Amino acid sequence: MTRRLRLPVAVVRELRAELLREDGQERFAFVDAGTDDGSLLAGRVDPVPDEDLARQSRTACRPSPAVEREHVSDCYDRGLSPVLVHSHPFAEDPRFSGIDVESMGRFREWLTGLFPDRTFGFAVVGETGVEAVVRDGDRLASLPIEVVGEWKLDAPVPGSTDRFASGIGHDASRAAGDASGTAGGRADDVEAGDASRMTDDVGAGGGERTLPADGREGERIDDRFDRNVRAFGADGQRRLQSATVGVVGVGGLGSMVAEQLARLGVGELVLVDPDVVEASNLARLVGAYDHHVGKPKVAAVREHCWRSAPTDLTVETVADRIEARPEVLDDCDLVVGCVDEVRARSFCNEYAVKHLTYYVDAGVRIDTEDGRLESMAAYVQTVAPGATACFDCLGRHDREATRLERQSAEERTRGVERGYVDEDDLEPEPAVIHLNGLCASTAVSAVVDIATGAKRPPEFVRHDSIDHETTALATEPSAACPTCGDDGVLGVGRRSFGDARFTPESADGQSEETPSD
Amino acid sequence: MKRGRAYEEARRLGDRYPIQYSESDRRVVVERFDFPEGWDPRFGKLRYDLPGTYPRDIPTVYIPREQSYETGKPRHLLRGIGPSGGDGTWSKWCIEDHNVTWDPDEDTLIKLTTMMRASLAAPNSDNPFAEGQA
Numbered sequence: 001m002t003r004r005l006r007l008p009v010a011v012v013r014e015l016r017a018e019l020l021r022e023d024g025q026e027r028f029a030f031v032d033a034g035t036d037d038g039s040l041l042a043g044r045v046d047p048v049p050d051e052d053l054a055r056q057s058r059t060a061c062r063p064s065p066a067v068e069r070e071h072v073s074d075c076y077d078r079g080l081s082p083v084l085v086h087s088h089p090f091a092e093d094p095r096f097s098g099i100d101v102e103s104m105g106r107f108r109e110w111l112t113g114l115f116p117d118r119t120f121g122f123a124v125v126g127e128t129g130v131e132a133v134v135r136d137g138d139r140l141a142s143l144p145i146e147v148v149g150e151w152k153l154d155a156p157v158p159g160s161t162d163r164f165a166s167g168i169g170h171d172a173s174r175a176a177g178d179a180s181g182t183a184g185g186r187a188d189d190v191e192a193g194d195a196s197r198m199t200d201d202v203g204a205g206g207g208e209r210t211l212p213a214d215g216r217e218g219e220r221i222d223d224r225f226d227r228n229v230r231a232f233g234a235d236g237q238r239r240l241q242s243a244t245v246g247v248v249g250v251g252g253l254g255s256m257v258a259e260q261l262a263r264l265g266v267g268e269l270v271l272v273d274p275d276v277v278e279a280s281n282l283a284r285l286v287g288a289y290d291h292h293v294g295k296p297k298v299a300a301v302r303e304h305c306w307r308s309a310p311t312d313l314t315v316e317t318v319a320d321r322i323e324a325r326p327e328v329l330d331d332c333d334l335v336v337g338c339v340d341e342v343r344a345r346s347f348c349n350e351y352a353v354k355h356l357t358y359y360v361d362a363g364v365r366i367d368t369e370d371g372r373l374e375s376m377a378a379y380v381q382t383v384a385p386g387a388t389a390c391f392d393c394l395g396r397h398d399r400e401a402t403r404l405e406r407q408s409a410e411e412r413t414r415g416v417e418r419g420y421v422d423e424d425d426l427e428p429e430p431a432v433i434h435l436n437g438l439c440a441s442t443a444v445s446a447v448v449d450i451a452t453g454a455k456r457p458p459e460f461v462r463h464d465s466i467d468h469e470t471t472a473l474a475t476e477p478s479a480a481c482p483t484c485g486d487d488g489v490l491g492v493g494r495r496s497f498g499d500a501r502f503t504p505e506s507a508d509g510q511s512e513e514t515p516s517d
Numbered sequence: 518m519k520r521g522r523a524y525e526e527a528r529r530l531g532d533r534y535p536i537q538y539s540e541s542d543r544r545v546v547v548e549r550f551d552f553p554e555g556w557d558p559r560f561g562k563l564r565y566d567l568p569g570t571y572p573r574d575i576p577t578v579y580i581p582r583e584q585s586y587e588t589g590k591p592r593h594l595l596r597g598i599g600p601s602g603g604d605g606t607w608s609k610w611c612i613e614d615h616n617v618t619w620d621p622d623e624d625t626l627i628k629l630t631t632m633m634r635a636s637l638a639a640p641n642s643d644n645p646f647a648e649g650q651a
Contacts, residue, residue, distance in 0.1 A: 078520055323569040346570045397573045403613050406568060406577065411598055411609070418592070420614050482572055482621040487522075497520045500538045502531020 003038030004146040004161070005083070005121065005132040006356045008386020008490065009153055010477060011042045015125050018047040019087035026061035028053060030071045031083040033121070034354065034493025037330070040083060040121050040134060040143065041356045043386075043491030046071065060099065061086055072111065076118055079495035083121040083132070093129030093158045100124065108135060128155045148356050149387020151456050163333045164239040164451045222311055225265045236452030237265060241312070243451050244268040246332035248322045248348050250301040251275070252284030252431055253362055254338030256440035259286055262305040264448065268314040269305060270328055271298045274321045284433045323347050334358040334450060336443055340429065342401040349391035352383055353484045354492050358450050359383040361391055362443035366430040376465040378439035380458065381475075382446045386490055388459045389475035392483040435465055523567055526626040534630075543567040545576070545626060553638035555587040563633060564607055565626060566600055572621040578633060579607035591640030612636055615644060 011031065019027040029047040033040040050056060054064040063071075068084075075082040084107070088094035096104070104122050111120060112135070121143060123132040133140040145160045147153065221229060221237050229237050243266050247258045250273045258269055277285060277292040277300055285297065287304020298317035305315050318328045322344055329335055329351055337348040337359065345361055352359035361381040367374040383390045391397065404425060407415065415421030442461055449457035460473040477484050484490045520528075527538040527545050535548040547563040561584050565576040579599060590596065593614045599607040612632060632646065639645035 343568065343570050343574070346573060350570075392573065397570070399574055399619060402568070402570060402574050406574070408598070408601075411595065414595060414598070418614075420611065480622060489521075495521065497524055497540055499540055500524070500527070502528050502536040502538065504532055504534065 003040075003134070003143065004163075005033075005040045005042065005123065005130075005134070005143045006146045006148055006491070007042045007130070007157075008356060009147060009149045009384070010386040010490075011045055012130070012147060012153060012157060014045040014047075015085060015087075015130075016127075018045065019085065019125055020089050020127060024058050024089050025050075025056055026058065026089065027056070027087050028061050028063050029085045030075065031085055031123070032075050032078070032080040032491075033083050034079075034491050034495065035081055035119055036355055036493045040081060040119070040132075041354075041491035041493050042083065043080070043489075044486075058090065062103070072115075072120070076115060079497060080492065081119040081121070083123055085123040085125060088124055088126045091126035091129070094124045094126035095131055096122070096124055096133070104133070104140060108138075108140060111135075112138070129158050130160075148358070149384030152384070152387045162453070164243055164453070222265070224309075224311070228264060232448070232452045232454040236448075236454050239451050239453070240265045240448070241267045243334065244270065244332050245447060246270040246272065246329045246335040248272045248329075248335060248337050248344065249339035250297050251281065251338065251340065252433060252436045253364065253440055253443075254336070255284075255286045255288070255297070255301045255304070256437055257336050257338055257362065257443055258301050258305050259308050260440060260444040261447065262309040262313055262315075264444070265309065266447075266451075267312065268316070270316045270318065270332055271301055271305075272318045272320070272322050272325070272328060273297045273301075274319060280428075284431060284436055322351075326351055329357070330355075332357065334360065334447060336447060337361045338363075338440075338443070341405050342396075342398045343405050346391060346397050346402070349383060350483050350489065353385045353390055354489050354494070356385050356491050359385075359390075360443050360446045360450075361396075362439050364431070364435045364439050366432070366435065368430060373466070376435060378435055378442065378461075378463045378465065380439060380442040380446060380461045382450070382457045382459050384450075385484055386477060389477055390481060390484045393478040393481040393485075394460070394475065438463055438465065522572055523626070530626050530630060543569070543571070547630060550630075550633075552584065553634060555640075556637065557585050557587070558583070563630070564600070565629065572624070575613060575617060575619040575624075576626070576629060578610045578612045578629070580610050580637075582606050582608050584608075586640055588641075592643075593636065593640060610636070615646065 015029060018029055027047070029045050031042045032044045032046065033042050035041065048063045048067060052063055052067045053061055055062045072082050119135055121132055121134040123130055130145050132143040132145060134143045145157055146162055147157050147160050150156055150160065221234055225237050245261055245266050247254050247269060250258055250271050254273065258271060261269060275297050276294055277288050277297055279293055282288055282290065285300065288300040292300040296319040298319050302315045302317050305313060316328065318325050335348055335352060335357060337345050339345055348359055349361065351357070361383065364378045366376045381391065382388060404412065404421065412421055412426055416423050442458070442463065446457045449455050458472050459475045461470065463470045479485045482488055523545070524538060527536050530536050530547065534550060537546040537548065543566060545565040545567065549560050550563045552559050552561055561581045564579040567576050568574045582605065593611040595609040595611060598609040599605060615636060617632065635645045
């Protein structure tokens, strides 16, 4: 995946609100970003108050060196990378000025002297546009912008790209400008500074071709996808072909999702499920037959996907719990959760929030009372971290369910004996193939919407299969959410602090903190 | 949010007890915890295994297998059930028996340790947090 600055919608909104005010003064903010395969994942915005700026005018701003030092050091201590952002309130779609380039070069030299192995970036925001660069050795390389959940923005960021695009961006002119070796469209600005410090990894090393929007050039599309192309265009089909989608849980629901994605022409699937096929699964597990009983579900579903879409489909299988192998999702552009355990769904949600990956959560629920059907519903939630609500924003984490899920069989038995577990809670849940099918199709519809950009994806859909009513809701992230909120893990990527020992204050009043790894 | 929530909570707990924090094992061990009256020995360890869903879910708690209570095996102690892959030196303490309302916005490892003190002080009670209240 080409490296990018991934900006959740919430970050774009906050930068615009904090740095672009009516007085026209330039302003400054730090954005703390996780790193992921060379990309910067923007999480928290920390605006610098005007009184902490050493310099501020309508054409310049800079925090005091003490503020810079403190924030940068703190950011690295938290395992994150700082992106130093200032505004050009006078510009719609801004570019770094010659003065910017010069001062960024000096800052790069200073910071790499202090932290030789650390990543950092710079960005400039205008009324709608954003331009960014990242440290690349002893240079600054331009960094394409990706807005996660961009459909939620009133004013999209011009020139932004997305992970499914078959070209590098919607705005080919910017990519062309980059390829010429300049930081942006205004070559004179860069030449006024130190252009030799700027390199470009977009046109030369990005490895992606810009295709016309109608997709008439480039790879031939297999005839089997002709009706798809008529629905969402050749570009949409190519976007699906370039996509890697993780399907976590390939039981009755996930097997249908996987099959539909394969038949739609998704290029790569990563199937994750620790279970083997049981006889009781055969009424719902598509592609599984008697001879699959006792074999891993992922193997049966992979075989079915290959039969469904024999051309150019790569399927990776992982017969393990997702919590044990989260790294298998690292190359996924989008993850679909089709698991029946709440803890696995919460885990996928948190993974998506940390890595700014799209997550589509799909599930069904059937409630019965004395053998009578009480409720029957399918749920699909689209999580675009920092743009829509996440699983936890909506309070969907069920602690009682996870308590039981975490218990061993022996613990559950003893829990029943001790009177702390209701035996009924240990019975298998009801499940039927037609409700799974409805849910799977809704989830796949969300995947296609996100990947092709053909229409706005559903954010939360509930289908009541008793009354045959569908409810669709738009969602917003919650600042109080423990996962994607202010104190959560939005965009932190994968961090490691190792092990540690902490001891109470010693006799001299000093607290000890000793890494022990 | 600094070095991850569990790390920061373990560090704060370290203001009171010696703490071992293992990121890779998702484990926090409180060393020299002062067990309430009735327990023998009076000082021992508490082990918190953090679920992959922490802080949304309460950690699983273990006490050393050698800990004994004066009136026999307490109701919430599960001898013979320890951490998976463990060496048999721990027994599970079912803090969740108390129908704990764990709030990820508010509750921390410090709060859990306070809850453990109350639970161990009334080890056969279903609602030790209300003990002594009017």
